Amino acid sequence: MTPTTRVQRARDTAWRRVEDEVAIISMDANRIRLLNRVGSFLWERCDNATVGELVDALCARYDVDLDTARRDVDTFVEDLRGRGLLTTEAAP
Amino acid sequence: MSAATEGRYHSGRALVQALSARRGAPVSVHLQVADRCNHACQHCYQIQGLKGELSLDDLRRVLDDIADAGVLTLNVSGGEATLRHDLLEILSHARGRGFAVRLYTNAFLIDDAYAARLGAVGLYEVHVSVYSAVGAEHDAVTRVPGSFIKTVAGIRALRRHGLRVIVKNPQTSLSAEGAAGVARLAKMLDCGFRAGATLTAMEDGSLAPLAVAASPEQLVASGLLAPWSPSADAERERAGRLEVHPCGVGRSGLVVLPDGEVLPCTDTPLRVGNVRAEGMAAVLRSEELAMLRQVSWADVHGCRDCDLVGACQRCHATALHQGGDYFGPYATACGQARARYRAAVGSLDVLPPRADCEPGRDPAIGPYVIEGHGKIRPTPDVRTAGDEARALRHPWIRKAAPLEISAPVVPVSRLLRGPRRGDGMGGTARASSEDGGASPERL
Numbered sequence: 001m002t003p004t005t006r007v008q009r010a011r012d013t014a015w016r017r018v019e020d021e022v023a024i025i026s027m028d029a030n031r032i033r034l035l036n037r038v039g040s041f042l043w044e045r046c047d048n049a050t051v052g053e054l055v056d057a058l059c060a061r062y063d064v065d066l067d068t069a070r071r072d073v074d075t076f077v078e079d080l081r082g083r084g085l086l087t088t089e090a091a092p
Numbered sequence: 093m094s095a096a097t098e099g100r101y102h103s104g105r106a107l108v109q110a111l112s113a114r115r116g117a118p119v120s121v122h123l124q125v126a127d128r129c130n131h132a133c134q135h136c137y138q139i140q141g142l143k144g145e146l147s148l149d150d151l152r153r154v155l156d157d158i159a160d161a162g163v164l165t166l167n168v169s170g171g172e173a174t175l176r177h178d179l180l181e182i183l184s185h186a187r188g189r190g191f192a193v194r195l196y197t198n199a200f201l202i203d204d205a206y207a208a209r210l211g212a213v214g215l216y217e218v219h220v221s222v223y224s225a226v227g228a229e230h231d232a233v234t235r236v237p238g239s240f241i242k243t244v245a246g247i248r249a250l251r252r253h254g255l256r257v258i259v260k261n262p263q264t265s266l267s268a269e270g271a272a273g274v275a276r277l278a279k280m281l282d283c284g285f286r287a288g289a290t291l292t293a294m295e296d297g298s299l300a301p302l303a304v305a306a307s308p309e310q311l312v313a314s315g316l317l318a319p320w321s322p323s324a325d326a327e328r329e330r331a332g333r334l335e336v337h338p339c340g341v342g343r344s345g346l347v348v349l350p351d352g353e354v355l356p357c358t359d360t361p362l363r364v365g366n367v368r369a370e371g372m373a374a375v376l377r378s379e380e381l382a383m384l385r386q387v388s389w390a391d392v393h394g395c396r397d398c399d400l401v402g403a404c405q406r407c408h409a410t411a412l413h414q415g416g417d418y419f420g421p422y423a424t425a426c427g428q429a430r431a432r433y434r435a436a437v438g439s440l441d442v443l444p445p446r447a448d449c450e451p452g453r454d455p456a457i458g459p460y461v462i463e464g465h466g467k468i469r470p471t472p473d474v475r476t477a478g479d480e481a482r483a484l485r486h487p488w489i490r491k492a493a494p495l496e497i498s499a500p501v502v503p504v505s506r507l508l509r510g511p512r513r514g515d516g517m518g519g520t521a522r523a524s525s526e527d528g529g530a531s532p533e534r535l
Contacts, residue, residue, distance in 0.1 A: 012214050014192030016164040018119070023164055025192040025216065 003052030004091035007077055009043070013085055017044070026085055033085070038062065042076050046086055051077065119164045120345035122358065125151065125182055126170035127350035131198055131234040133223075135264055135291045135301040137359060140171050143351040146368060148178045152185050154352060154367050159189040161372040165216070169196035171350070174206070183213045192216040199246025200239055204253075207246070211253035217284075218250050219258045223266065225273030232266050233304070247281050257283040262291060263306040263316060270306065270314035289316040289428070290405065292359040293413035297491070302414070302424065308431030317428055319436035320403035322462065333401055334390040341408060342384030346375075356384050359409030360418075362488050383486060387419070391482075394421035394473040398459030403429040415457070418489035419482070421473060426458045430468070437466040445470040 009015070015024040022040035024033045035043055038058070045057055051073055058069040080086040127143045129136075146154065155166075166186050173179050174197050186193050195210070199220045202210070210218070220243060223233040227240035234240075250257050259278035261271050271287035278285035291305045311317040323329045337343065339357075347355040352368035354375045355361075365375035375381075387408075390396050395404055398421070406425035408418045415422030434440035443463065445453040449472050460468040483490050 014164060014187075014190050014216065016119070016159075016162050016190065018162060018164075023119070025164065 001051055001074060001077060001088065002091065003050060003055070005051045005077075006048055006089045006091065007046045007051060007054065008048050008087045008089070009046050010085050010087050015043070024085055026083065033083070038072065039076060042073065043080075046077075050091070118343065118345045119162070120167065121158050121163045121165075122167040122169060122345055122347045123151075123154075123158075124169050124171065124348065124350045125179065126173050126175050128175055129171040129198075130175060130200055131172065131236050131239060133234050134266070134304045135233065135262060137292050137294050137301055138171065139295045143349055143353070145176075145350045146352055148181055150352070150368055151182050154348065155182075155186050155189055155191070157367060158348075158372045159191065161376065163372075164192060165194065166191040167194045167196055167219075167345075172200070173197055174199075174201045180209055180213060183210070183215065187214050194219055197246075198234070198239070199243045199250065200236070201242075202246035202249055204249045207249035207253045207255065210250065211255055215255055217256045217258050219260055219286075220247055220250075220283075221260045221262060222247075222274050222277065223261065223264060225269065225277040226267070229267050233264055244277075244281070247283060251282055257281070258286055259283045260286045260288065262288040263311065263314065264291070264304045265306050265310065266304055267306075270310060271316060272314060287314070287316055290407055290410075292407055292410050295361060297361065297413045299414060302410075305424070308428045311428065312431050312435045317405075317432050317435070320400075320429075320432035321436035322399065322402060326399070330399075330401055334396055335388055337387060338389055338392060338395075338404075338406055339408065341387070342381045346381075356381060357409065359407065360384075361409070361412070380486060380488075383482070391479075392419050392421075393417075393475050393479050394457075394459045396459075397471065397474060398429075399462040399468070400426075400429040400433055400458060400460055403432040405429075412489065412491055416491055419479065421458045423454075423456050426456060426460075429458070430460075433468070434466070439466050441467045443467055443469040446472065448472055 013024055013026055015022055017040065020037050020040065022035045022043045024035065024043070025031070026033065041061060042054055042058065045054055054073045054077075055066070055069045058064060058073060059066060062069075064072075077086060077088065081088055125145065127145050128140050129138070158166075168179075168183060168186065173195060176182070183193055183195065193213070193215050194217045195215055196219045199218075222230060222240075222243060224230045230240035230243070231237050247257055247259070259274060259281065261274040263271055267273070275285045275287070289306070289311045291301045293299050294301060306314075308317060312319070341360060342356045345357070347358050348367050349355065352366045353363045354365050354367050356364060362380055364378040364380050367375055389401060392406070395401050395406060398404070404425055405428060406422070410424060411420055411422040412418040414424060430440060430442070442455050445455060446461070446469055449470055453470055455470050457470075459471050459473060461471045463469050
């Protein structure tokens with residue numbers, strides 16, 4: 001995954017923000033996942049955003065250094081992609 | 093900062109209830125899109141053909157509105173939703189707004205091509221009711237000969253196209269074997285299975301559906317009512333029970349009728365607003381919903397004083413229709429509670445009512461006190477000033493004599509998907525559609 005990798009919410013998900021958290025239903029896995037505040041912040045931006053854009057957004061919103069933000073975004077994307085909730089596309 | 097990927101898995105129902113409680117608003121809406129059905133099930137609670145139906149444009153606006161209100165899961169039903177030729181457009185719009193969509197259908201009209209199109213929409217689940225694994229028994233419930241064969245064929249088509257199907261079995265007295273046979277059928281069809289023990293009154297208060305309700309003994313035998321007896325610390329158990337909600341009415345979900353009117357649940361005969369006219373946000377401010385969201389077992393007179401409250405699976409709406417009081421005891425729930433206790437202790441004696449009960453007290457209705465192993469005695473149903481004040485403020489919670497209506501029949505024309513006849517609201521029906529409109533060849 002590079003900063004130019006594009007991230008998109010998987011088509012077969014349903015989600016809503018509930019106060020400061022996002023609830024996601026994964027159609028395939030028949031599961032509901034509740035993201036925490038930071039995860040919810042990122043999830044709402046996963047609309048064909050690049051990893052770099054997500055890192056920048058995280059740094060702008062939270063008091064966090066760049067390395068930590070990169071690590072968190074990478075972990076977030078890898079985790080949710082592994083669960084079929086996000087798709088990624090490498091930059092051409 | 094905390095890790096962004098921390099998430100918590102729950103059962104879907106538990107999470108939805110938790111989210112609803114936190115928001116003070118439902119996460120789930122049950123949207124009835126069709127005011128008509130191609131079956132005439134003996135136990136059905138609906139009265140169809142009188143409400144009218146929202147147009148596709150209206151429904152799109154309603155879906156946008158309830159999405160903006162934060163509703164996550166959407167149950168699309170009827171009547172029979174597949175009778176609407178624009179159902180696929182409704183479902184597609186709902187998916188586009190991010191709902192997890194469940195379709196409730198009898199699958200009678202679902203063939204391979206239609207299932208393929210449903211699969212392309214991306215539904216969360218499809219729920220199909222099957223009343224017996226014996227075709228003749230299922231058809232006796234639906235009053236449509238051949239419906240079992242078509243429903244099973246519809247389920248197979250849905251599964252072929254990868255849709256997750258939940259076979260539901262509202263148990264009736266018309267199925268000799270009960271839920272077990274349908275559970276086996278569901279497994280054979282590679283579907284989920286869910287059985288239900290409760291039938292409810294019709295929308296006009298008629299108790300006709302209860303005439304085919306499975307008896308408490310049948311429900312115990314089929315495992316839908318588990319044996320129950322009080323724990324060693326019965327008082328503590330009951331005190332805990334009194335703090336919780338008897339059901340999710342007003343909290344976990346709302347019902348939108350085909351004309352946009354909103355009910356707290358499918359069975360509570362109280363219109364709390366119209367989502368088309370007022371919007372969901374205004375509906376959610378209803379004083380009646382606020383009251384219902386607060387109800388716990390402690391608010392249910394009779395039941396709160398009953399030693400069998402731990403075995404009770406009451407439905408407030410049926411209590412209103414059967415016993416005349418939304419927050420009072422009623423015969424069906426009391427009978428089921430006694431059956432659960434009897435199943436646990438082996439036999440049950442109902443002793444004469446206590447001396448301070450009102451004259452002519454019906455021993456089939458609680459509250460009861462347990463006076464030794466397998467012996468219960470009716471005790472007074474005490475109404476407090478708080479109960480009376482609530483009834484004055486919300487007069488709909490008590491009613492007069494119930495109505496009775498005769499059972500409907502199914503005209504052959506209702507077995508077809510197509511335009512709604514006499515469409516007075518416009519837009520619901522078109523002369524033709526991609527999925528074949530009202531083509532009788534679909535049968």
